[in-house]
Amino acid sequence: MFAFLWVCMRSFLKMVNLLLILMMTVGLDIFYGGLFGRNTFLVCASSPRSVARMDGDIIIGALFSVHHQPPAEKVPERKCGEIREQYGIQRVEAMFHTLDQINMDQNLLPNITLGTEIRDSCWHSSVALEQSIEFIRDSLISMRDEKDGAGKCLDATPTPHGRIKKPIAGVIGPGSSSVAIQVQNLLQLFDIPQIAYSATSIDLSDKTLYKYFLRVVPSDILQARAMLDIVKRYNWTYVSAVHTEGNYGESGMEAFKEMAAQEGLCIAHTDKIYSNAGERNFDRLLKKLRERLPKARVVICFCEGMTVRGILMAMRRLGVAGEFLLIGRYMLANGSFCRTTSSTISNLCVC
Incomplete structure (x- = not known):
């Protein structure tokens, strides 16, 4: 029990560090809402994968491996494996809980609330890239203008709860070094900062190649x-x-x-x-x-x-x-x- 509580506490503290660094830099198969009383909900997306979202003035993206990576025979289909009950769900909840704590402390960000959009990377580069494209799409396409269909998804269906999606300020994750490199190669083209929590590859220390990448673990x-x-x-x-x-x-x-x-x-x-x-x-x-x-x-x-x-x-x-x-x-x-x-x-x- 003590070991489990220590792992949970360490995940929480690491998530706090991730979010604070990201703010300085910027200047489940189905996720469900209502946890800890927070305002979370599912949103529509052009990809068939479900997304967990928490509303806020500034939206932080997150790529967590909620499912295991696709088995070798399922890689072409990008069909993820079984759910990671501890590794995946623990990080999702740590993200929500950390944002709740930050938002409740008016000394940190007065009159500003942080939100998040969490996507499943499945610990695989093709899935993570697919989800990263969704982050970029949100950052490039404004859904506020009626001309573009305010309050609607790209397929013209209403946005759940009437929410209007906001650009992603930065991305936390993914966990794998190989996947993080692939995601960084894409995100840096659009000046989107990325902070990894467990990607330890030596190559990621090269700032000439990965100029928008930071991490909270050593190489x-x-x-x-x-x-x-x-x-x-x-x-x-x-x-x-x-x-x-x-x-x-x-x-x-x-x-x-x-x-x-x-x-x-x-x-x-x-x-x-x-x-x-x-x-x-x-x-x-x-x-x-x-x-x-x-x-x-x-x-x-x-x-x-x-x-x-x-x-x-x-x-x-x-x-x-x-x-x-x-x-x-x-x-x-x-x-x-x-x-x-x-x-x-x-x-x-x-x-």
Whole structure:
């Protein structure tokens, strides 16, 4: 219980920081209204996905992974996976609660209320880009002019509750580094600032490429150093390495390899895999890693949470749960992740 409350409090504090930084910079399958008594409602959109919206003088966009990313066979259809009850819903509620707290404090923004429009990124670039286009459309098209159809959606249907949509002042999220880069490449064309809460790719530190991007977490350089320090502390000199296919895993693994070479650490085998890969792919990956046993028992994992989950589930299927020790990142230790991999979680070292 204490761990869950700590996670909730940390999410709330991080959301406060995100919103305050954004204001300085600017100068579920179905979401429902009425939560905590706030004025939230569904709005129409040109895409078929539902949107959660909270009215205000200034509207802040948000991209949260309310659903899991599309399975490999569903990617062309952009059909998202199951709902993320803790990771996704928790961030939606943290956003609403944080805005409520800010709006109630007249010392922060007197006579100004903050609102939000929250969209589901499904932890996938194609879905996030689709939803980002909706943000841009809101910023470019005025719906106030009767000539353009005031109070109506693009298909001429009335806007729910008679609301008139406002431009997005900035966007919070998405969580994945690879997805955040894709979204930033689009948003910066329209001078829309973006603040990420968990995108740690080293590439995003380049302000010449991503000039409208900010984040509240350090880059992967520090994570790579922490992993290497753990390896050195226990005198492991021969390890394997796995990373999630995509920018986060690739840039992080490159940083680790460079540091490892300087310290004389040998990497027996490196491999990569998509986080939404099928069971056969994860089983094949485990079999490759087993070829390096018993010397390379330690596996450095620059992986997203779902990638590590796939690896641990493959260990369970193949009956090799005690043969490896994974060194992974802190975000893997959330409640839902631990519940689904409880029988193999002892093989995970989180830094």
